[in-house]
Amino acid sequence: MLNGEKITKTILFLASLSIILIASGMVLSLMEGTIPAFNKFGLKFITSTDWNPTEGKESYGALPFIVGTVVTSVIAIIICLPLAFSTSLFIGEIYRGKKIASFIGTMVDMLAGIPSIVYGLWGFYVLRPWIVEMGFNDQGYGVFTAGLILAIMVIPYATSISVEMIKMVQNDLKEAAYSLGATRKDVVFNVILPNARSGIFTSYILAFGRALGETMAVTMLIGNSNIIPKSLFDTGNTMASLIANQFGEADGLKLSSLVAIALLLFVITGLINGLGKMLIKKI
Amino acid sequence: MKRIAILLVIVMFLSACKNSKSDNKSENENTKPVSLTAAGATFPLPFYNMAFETYTKNTEILLTYGGIGSGGGIRSLKDKVVDFGATDAFLNQKEEAELTAPIVHIPTCIGAVVIAYNLTGVEGLKLSNQNLIDIFMGKITKWNDAQLKATNPGLKLPDMNISVVHRSDGSGTTYIFSDYMSKINANWEQSVGRGKSLQWPVGMGAKGNPGVAGTIQQTVGAIGYIGSEFAFAQKIAFAQIENSAGKYIAPSLESISASAQGEIPSDTKVMLTNSSDPNAYPISGFTWLILYKDQNYGGRSKAQAEETVKFLSWIIEKEAQTMAQQVNYAALPEKAVETAKEILKTVVYNGEPLIKK
Numbered sequence: 001m002l003n004g005e006k007i008t009k010t011i012l013f014l015a016s017l018s019i020i021l022i023a024s025g026m027v028l029s030l031m032e033g034t035i036p037a038f039n040k041f042g043l044k045f046i047t048s049t050d051w052n053p054t055e056g057k058e059s060y061g062a063l064p065f066i067v068g069t070v071v072t073s074v075i076a077i078i079i080c081l082p083l084a085f086s087t088s089l090f091i092g093e094i095y096r097g098k099k100i101a102s103f104i105g106t107m108v109d110m111l112a113g114i115p116s117i118v119y120g121l122w123g124f125y126v127l128r129p130w131i132v133e134m135g136f137n138d139q140g141y142g143v144f145t146a147g148l149i150l151a152i153m154v155i156p157y158a159t160s161i162s163v164e165m166i167k168m169v170q171n172d173l174k175e176a177a178y179s180l181g182a183t184r185k186d187v188v189f190n191v192i193l194p195n196a197r198s199g200i201f202t203s204y205i206l207a208f209g210r211a212l213g214e215t216m217a218v219t220m221l222i223g224n225s226n227i228i229p230k231s232l233f234d235t236g237n238t239m240a241s242l243i244a245n246q247f248g249e250a251d252g253l254k255l256s257s258l259v260a261i262a263l264l265l266f267v268i269t270g271l272i273n274g275l276g277k278m279l280i281k282k283i
Numbered sequence: 284m285k286r287i288a289i290l291l292v293i294v295m296f297l298s299a300c301k302n303s304k305s306d307n308k309s310e311n312e313n314t315k316p317v318s319l320t321a322a323g324a325t326f327p328l329p330f331y332n333m334a335f336e337t338y339t340k341n342t343e344i345l346l347t348y349g350g351i352g353s354g355g356g357i358r359s360l361k362d363k364v365v366d367f368g369a370t371d372a373f374l375n376q377k378e379e380a381e382l383t384a385p386i387v388h389i390p391t392c393i394g395a396v397v398i399a400y401n402l403t404g405v406e407g408l409k410l411s412n413q414n415l416i417d418i419f420m421g422k423i424t425k426w427n428d429a430q431l432k433a434t435n436p437g438l439k440l441p442d443m444n445i446s447v448v449h450r451s452d453g454s455g456t457t458y459i460f461s462d463y464m465s466k467i468n469a470n471w472e473q474s475v476g477r478g479k480s481l482q483w484p485v486g487m488g489a490k491g492n493p494g495v496a497g498t499i500q501q502t503v504g505a506i507g508y509i510g511s512e513f514a515f516a517q518k519i520a521f522a523q524i525e526n527s528a529g530k531y532i533a534p535s536l537e538s539i540s541a542s543a544q545g546e547i548p549s550d551t552k553v554m555l556t557n558s559s560d561p562n563a564y565p566i567s568g569f570t571w572l573i574l575y576k577d578q579n580y581g582g583r584s585k586a587q588a589e590e591t592v593k594f595l596s597w598i599i600e601k602e603a604q605t606m607a608q609q610v611n612y613a614a615l616p617e618k619a620v621e622t623a624k625e626i627l628k629t630v631v632y633n634g635e636p637l638i639k640k
Binding site: 050051052053054055056057124125128129132138139140141219223224225226235237244245246248249250251 | 351353354443446451453476479480482483487502505
């Protein structure tokens with residue numbers, strides 16, 4: 001006879017199995033798609049700065065996009081760091097339990113839920129004219145503008161995880177420190193941070209991972225030039241944005257090169273997320 | 284016991300769904316009118332949207348068009364998932380050889396690529412061939428460059444950097460533009476060449492005509508190329524371009540159709556750029572629908588093949604061509620229509636022509 005628990009177990013098992021199948025299927029099909037590109041260019045694909053789709057002269061390299069992706073994400077994390085750190089301390093410790101903290105916490109969660117296209121649109125119509133007005137460059141596009149919008153997008157991620165980590169620090173420890181005459185500053189820097197350190201660090205890793213793969217808002221602001229940017233205010237392109245832009249018309253070697261870039265992005269974000277997971281386990 | 288009952292109900296429901304579905308299908312084949320699917324170029328999208336909708340309204344033949352880009356259109360035809368495809372660049376011999384069967388090209392209208400710019404207070408900018416090349420090669424970087432001033436003696440050009448905007452996605456618009464640039468300058472042909480996407484020496488990319496147009500409109504000092512239908516509809520400022528006769532011509536429906544007055548080859552595979560007609564706007568081009576010469580493939584019915592050809596015969600005729608003009612494309616010249624009709628006569632189903640002589 002069929003038994004309830006068995007059925008439930010089977011269903012759960014099948015559902016989990018499907019995740020493995022989907023993930024490995026994706027990797028396999030990506031790998032299959034990259035074969036022509038890696039056959040033709042080999043490892044040079046990663047180091048070449050060419051992106052020439054003209055017939056007869058076809059040559060593809062991923063370096064400009066790897067650089068663009070890493071640079072925009074690093075800019076994002078550098079800007080995000082002080083803001084997310086201060087906000088998480090504010091919500092998770094200094095004003096913990098107060099109305100203002102829960103209000104700001106809600107706002108942070110709301111920011112996390114805004115679709116990326118909305119950030120892009122805001123960046124295009126508001127942020128970009130500021131960049132032009134401040135005289136950074138003529139058109140407002142570029143890796144810095146893209147990094148800036150990415151920072152705003154990843155702040156909520158870094159903040160909410162950091163808040164959880166800060167809240168997880170045991171009260172006993174803090175109370176003990178206070179009873180020994182420690183000031184609030186002492187408690188924050190000598191009790192909370194050492195305890196929540198790896199968790200907070202992980203939140204930035206995850207935010208970084210998200211910044212790497214972000215597409216729409218970046219496409220709208222980076223300028224989409226397939227070259228290595230010469231300065232922070234130069235235009236460039238990221239891996240995700242390049243794929244979004246070019247997959248429609250692509251075929252043959254170009255399609256294979258785009259798939260190869262997708263695989264590279266998959267591997268990089270996978271590594272970053274894996275690193276985050278490893279650190280979170282160390283708590 | 285309850286769980287089993289629920290399970291049974293679900294199973295019954297599922298099998299019922301399956302049954303009703305297959306029932307519908309067999310019914311469809313007999314009674315439901317034919318539906319046609321096409322996909323491809325975005326350049327003629329406003330025209331196709333209008334024409335397809337009108338045709339569906341008049342004939343009850345359901346037509347769907349996916350504006351997924353010329354490359355996508357060719358790929359869809361190759362995969363035989365559409366009844367016909369659409370492309371702004373005709374297939375070269377190599378591309379045709381990659382298809383499993385011979386195809387034909389049917390031109391549907393003429394569009395142009397305009398050079399749009401954003402300079403406050405500057406109207407009627409003129410660009411010589413050399414100016415155009417130098418700007419898009421990054422040799423002229425300032426609006427008050429001596430060479431631009433020489434072409435535009437009456438205009439007050441500001442001391443401002445030029446921001447070049449091009450397409451970031453692959454596009455037939457880019458193909459027409461780069462084909463023209465290759466024709467007027469050997470250096471461009473060698474270093475940049477022609478293609479649906481290029482390795483640009485200078486500038487930044489934006490996605491689609493709306494993306495490029497938006498970027499230009501938002502950026503003082505910007506210049507870029509966009510489809511004429513889009514520029515006309517959006518009233519964007521565009522430059523007059525020096526044509527092969529040395530005249531500066533603004534893009535308009537008249538000057539665009541003038542570019543197709545010359546000889547048209549029997550397969551209509553010709554780029555209209557740099558036309559020798561003295562009144563022609565030089566960056567113009569046909570856009571095509573492509574279909575297999577033998578329509579019996581992938582299990583298509585004869586009715587479907589007949590409707591495909593019927594629709595294609597309609598889109599090149601007056602009613603549809605008037606629609607093209609309403610959405611700012613130039614109509615096909617008489618000669619092109621005649622040639623296209625001849626081509627349609629060669630389309631067969633099981634070796635039998637679909638249009639009776």
